[in-house]
Amino acid sequence: MTSPSTPVTDRPAADEPAVDRGPAQPAWWRRLGDVALELRAFIALAAIVVIFTLLSDTYLTSSNLITMTRHVAINAILALGMLMVILTGGIDLSVGSIVGLSGIVAGVLLQGWEIHSLDVVLYPKVWAVVVLALAVGTLVGGVNGLLVSRFRLAPFIATLGMLYVARGVALLISNGATFPRLAGSPELGNTGFSFIGAGRILGIPTSIWVMVALAGSATVLIRKTPFGRWLYAVGGNERAGELAGVPVPRVKMWVYMLSGLCAATVGVIIASELTSAAPQTGETFELNAIAAVVIGGASLAGGRGTVRGALVGAFVIGFLSDGLVMVGVSTFWQIVIKGAVIILAVLLDQGQQRLKRSHAAIVRTSAENRRLPWRRRPNPSQ
Amino acid sequence: MSAGVAAPAVVRGRDISKVYGGTVALDGVDFAVRAGSVTALFGENGAGKSTLMKILAGVETPTRGSIELDGRPVSFSSPPDAVAHGIAIIHQELNLCGNLSVTDNLFLGRERTTRRGFLDASGQRAVAASLLARLEEPIDPDAIVSDLRLGQQQIVEIARALSLNARVLIMDEPTSALSATEVEVLFRVIRELTDAGVAIVYVSHHLEEALEIADDLVVLRDGLMVATAAATDVDVDWIVSNMVGRRPEDLYPGTGAALGEPLLSVEGLSVADPNNPGRMAVDNLYLQVRAGEIVSLYGLMGAGRTELLEALAGRLPAQAGTVRVGEGDVSGLRVADRIALGLALVPEDRQRDGLVPSMSVGGNLSLSSIGRFLSGWFISGRRESAAVARTITEVTVKTAGPDAAISSLSGGNQQKVVIGRVLLTQPRVLLLDEPTRGIDVGAKADIFALMADQARAGRAVLFATSELGEALNAADRVLVLYRGRVVRELDPLVTSKEELMAASGEAGPPTETNGVPA
Numbered sequence: 001m002t003s004p005s006t007p008v009t010d011r012p013a014a015d016e017p018a019v020d021r022g023p024a025q026p027a028w029w030r031r032l033g034d035v036a037l038e039l040r041a042f043i044a045l046a047a048i049v050v051i052f053t054l055l056s057d058t059y060l061t062s063s064n065l066i067t068m069t070r071h072v073a074i075n076a077i078l079a080l081g082m083l084m085v086i087l088t089g090g091i092d093l094s095v096g097s098i099v100g101l102s103g104i105v106a107g108v109l110l111q112g113w114e115i116h117s118l119d120v121v122l123y124p125k126v127w128a129v130v131v132l133a134l135a136v137g138t139l140v141g142g143v144n145g146l147l148v149s150r151f152r153l154a155p156f157i158a159t160l161g162m163l164y165v166a167r168g169v170a171l172l173i174s175n176g177a178t179f180p181r182l183a184g185s186p187e188l189g190n191t192g193f194s195f196i197g198a199g200r201i202l203g204i205p206t207s208i209w210v211m212v213a214l215a216g217s218a219t220v221l222i223r224k225t226p227f228g229r230w231l232y233a234v235g236g237n238e239r240a241g242e243l244a245g246v247p248v249p250r251v252k253m254w255v256y257m258l259s260g261l262c263a264a265t266v267g268v269i270i271a272s273e274l275t276s277a278a279p280q281t282g283e284t285f286e287l288n289a290i291a292a293v294v295i296g297g298a299s300l301a302g303g304r305g306t307v308r309g310a311l312v313g314a315f316v317i318g319f320l321s322d323g324l325v326m327v328g329v330s331t332f333w334q335i336v337i338k339g340a341v342i343i344l345a346v347l348l349d350q351g352q353q354r355l356k357r358s359h360a361a362i363v364r365t366s367a368e369n370r371r372l373p374w375r376r377r378p379n380p381s382q
Numbered sequence: 383m384s385a386g387v388a389a390p391a392v393v394r395g396r397d398i399s400k401v402y403g404g405t406v407a408l409d410g411v412d413f414a415v416r417a418g419s420v421t422a423l424f425g426e427n428g429a430g431k432s433t434l435m436k437i438l439a440g441v442e443t444p445t446r447g448s449i450e451l452d453g454r455p456v457s458f459s460s461p462p463d464a465v466a467h468g469i470a471i472i473h474q475e476l477n478l479c480g481n482l483s484v485t486d487n488l489f490l491g492r493e494r495t496t497r498r499g500f501l502d503a504s505g506q507r508a509v510a511a512s513l514l515a516r517l518e519e520p521i522d523p524d525a526i527v528s529d530l531r532l533g534q535q536q537i538v539e540i541a542r543a544l545s546l547n548a549r550v551l552i553m554d555e556p557t558s559a560l561s562a563t564e565v566e567v568l569f570r571v572i573r574e575l576t577d578a579g580v581a582i583v584y585v586s587h588h589l590e591e592a593l594e595i596a597d598d599l600v601v602l603r604d605g606l607m608v609a610t611a612a613a614t615d616v617d618v619d620w621i622v623s624n625m626v627g628r629r630p631e632d633l634y635p636g637t638g639a640a641l642g643e644p645l646l647s648v649e650g651l652s653v654a655d656p657n658n659p660g661r662m663a664v665d666n667l668y669l670q671v672r673a674g675e676i677v678s679l680y681g682l683m684g685a686g687r688t689e690l691l692e693a694l695a696g697r698l699p700a701q702a703g704t705v706r707v708g709e710g711d712v713s714g715l716r717v718a719d720r721i722a723l724g725l726a727l728v729p730e731d732r733q734r735d736g737l738v739p740s741m742s743v744g745g746n747l748s749l750s751s752i753g754r755f756l757s758g759w760f761i762s763g764r765r766e767s768a769a770v771a772r773t774i775t776e777v778t779v780k781t782a783g784p785d786a787a788i789s790s791l792s793g794g795n796q797q798k799v800v801i802g803r804v805l806l807t808q809p810r811v812l813l814l815d816e817p818t819r820g821i822d823v824g825a826k827a828d829i830f831a832l833m834a835d836q837a838r839a840g841r842a843v844l845f846a847t848s849e850l851g852e853a854l855n856a857a858d859r860v861l862v863l864y865r866g867r868v869v870r871e872l873d874p875l876v877t878s879k880e881e882l883m884a885a886s887g888e889a890g891p892p893t894e895t896n897g898v899p900a
Contacts, residue, residue, distance in 0.1 A: 220760070224759075225761060229749065232738070232741055236739060236741055237738040240735050240738050242697070244750040245722075246718070302740075
């Protein structure tokens with residue numbers, strides 16, 4: 001081994017591999033396992049439906065499905081906003097309080113907004129009430145966004161603070177009381193508020209239509225616009241996104257505003273369904289929304305998650321809770337089971353991510369060994 | 383082995399093969415490391431170097447073959463197991479906890495305790511200080527690691543490996559972030575270690591540097607060991623041609639482009655050091671790059687190369703001065719606006735500042751230019767994927783496809799993706815910070831070819847490098863940066879490496895002869 005360039009192997013030159021070094025084909029059952037993991041939330045949902053249909057005669061009836069989906073819609077709409085926040089690597093703990101606050105705002109406006117200095121009581125039209133309630137929610141989200149993007153507060157802290165502030169403001173406005181009878185009166189021209197929660201279009205409750213419309217819009221926003229791409233980039237690697245020209249502060253501002261808007265929508269729907277607004281409405285809703293997003297396969301670290309997943313997650317939680325109620329499982333057990341489902345979902349998700357990474361490693365080593373046409377081949381004769 | 387000095391082999395690998403899935407990463411490699419000598423390992427990325435080192439360090443177990451330590455077969459179940467056998471590794475990627483102090487990092491996992499079971503803080507601190515003193519690095523042992531610059535963090539990593547008192551020390555790219563002075567100190571320490579009988583395995587993309595310190599050379603290609611030699615018998619050309627089967631001159635194609643109007647003009651730029659706001663990282667700096675020109679920025683660590691490029695890209699705020707792209711003043715604009723005006727940066731640390739790991743190859747490529755593929759409000763998937771496919775071919779990314787995970791690519795191909803992203807924005811001025819850091823010779827050649835293509839297409843190219851060879855051979859003009867100023871402007875055709883090194887202040891402060899407006 002003293003002379004230079006002594007080939008130490010008598011094998012044929014390395015640029016003609018004797019064997020195809022392609023990736024190993026996973027066995028059919030392994031691939032089936034991959035698919036099952038990928039679609040696990042769907043499978044869980046199907047399993048829930050099958051199990052409760054067997055346990056209860058009334059579970060799989062159209063009226064019950066509609067009732068359950070109405071419950072799901074509340075959480076699903078919150079989950080859509082939450083998903084966008086989580087995609088950027090943030091979290092929004094204030095959505096439950098925004099639900100309460102926007103409901104109270106709608107209640108105040110429908111019962112008559114007294115302006116003492118002018119000694120008048122305003123009765124805005126229903127559409128104006130809805131717009132104002134949504135605007136308040138968006139505004140609160142905007143404050144969250146400002147705290148996170150401009151003042152660089154951790155999203156957890158900023159929205160935790162807002163959880164208290166918004167709830168407190170709702171209690172202040174209503175003085176702790178509930179606004180009943182929001183149906184309006186014909187002589188004031190503000191009837192029709194209850195349609196949002198209790199009305200039906202083509203036999204389907206309005207709130208379900210709202211969920212479908214918002215889910216469709218969110219899908220298009222996330223998949224088809226630069227904004228959607230930026231969500232994933234900010235959550236995946238904020239520094240790289242910034243250098244690539246992503247307007248990071250603006251993106252963060254927008255997601256919290258959208259989350260606030262979704263929460264306000266839920267506040268209006270609930271106030272309309274009950275034709276009353278209570279300042280306590282929406283407590284712990286933020287946790288259900290986070291759970292739906294996580295069960296749907298999103299990463300709390302950001303950069304990973306889909307609208308479809310968040311929706312399925314909301315359906316899993318809703319159909320499971322309602323099923324447990326119908327078959328008479330105790331409320332306390334319901335809580336335990338819901339928690340267990342969340343933990344199981346995240347465990348499975350981690351398993352899938354590990355699987356994906358090991359696949360990526362196989363692809364990498366094989367791509368490295370494969371000689372593509374534009375690579376100059378090593379010339380062993382030199 | 384070399385010159386008949388048959389020092390005993392401390393570690394010997396016999397017929398080592400490693401198969402990942404269906405992929406052969408190492409194929410029957412015989413390998414020996416002698417006590418008291420430095421064995422340098424060469425090979426392109428994917429040649430099997432990393433796999434071989436991982437096997438030696440106990441990170442991986444070989445599929446076939448055996449490792450012998452002092453003639454006795456051993457097998458390591460884990461890296462700590464290998465350390466217990468006296469084999470330690472300095473990883474290429476820094477494995478430090480940025481939130482802890484230098485001392486905490488040095489003793490992580492093997493903290494010293496007092497008799498009562500509490501941390502022996504003062505004892506650890508003293509050992510840490512002596513280790514850093516041995517490496518001649520003025521780092522406070524209590525400094526938080528994330529506050530250190532990259533080169534100092536690398537020194538900490540080296541110090542940690544030294545503190546293990548290993549008999550075999552594997553160094554994977556130990557100098558990628560070090561200045562020339564720091565490299566010299568490291569080499570002196572390496573010599574002390576070999577004199578004490580320690581065996582060193584040395585891996586570096588700096589071929590000249592590795593040749594300087596090495597005693598024995600081993601070249602891997604495609605998982606096979608293709609050649610060995612004593613360092614005294616061969617030169618860099620021999621290493622390169624064995625690694626890639628190609629002459630080293632081919633790495634730098636030259637442009638032959640005619641120079642046009644100045645595309646990038648910087649006047650009086652001053653930028654505060656982000657880690658030390660009292661100090662100016664870039665200090666009243668002037669430079670100009672013309673259309674069709676490739677200019678290299680050479681300077682020591684801390685000369686302000688990265689700060690200058692980040693300020694040009696809009697990442698760091700400038701305290702004073704103007705930056706013009708063509709006739710347009712971009713001073714004070716945000717990153718996105720500068721990109722729109724044709725100024726884009728390929729950052730130094732692609733993992734930290736370049737890639738979005740959760741996005742696909744295609745998503746990473748189109749990230750900066752997504753606004754160009756809109757029809758109405760929405761992204762046209764067809765136009766986006768056409769542009770992505772075109773770029774993958776243009777920058778020669780080796781990938782399974784645009785939907786592949788970015789983490790499935792090798793370092794060189796990841797770097798090409800970052801460059802491809804920048805090219806998709808159709809820049810007029812291309813800024814690259816250490817574009818070849820940590821990538822293999824083949825990918826380096828591709829990247830220099832790309833830079834030359836851009837110059838020929840009438841763009842201005844400005845790149846920072848810490849490799850003398852690159853600074854001189856890949857550029858039409860060399861700007862030497864010292865303490866935030868351009869102190870010399872050199873013609874690479876008539877400048878030697880020694881002259882460039884001297885101009886950079888390697889041997890004391892350089893005389894300022896050309897720091898005035900160009």
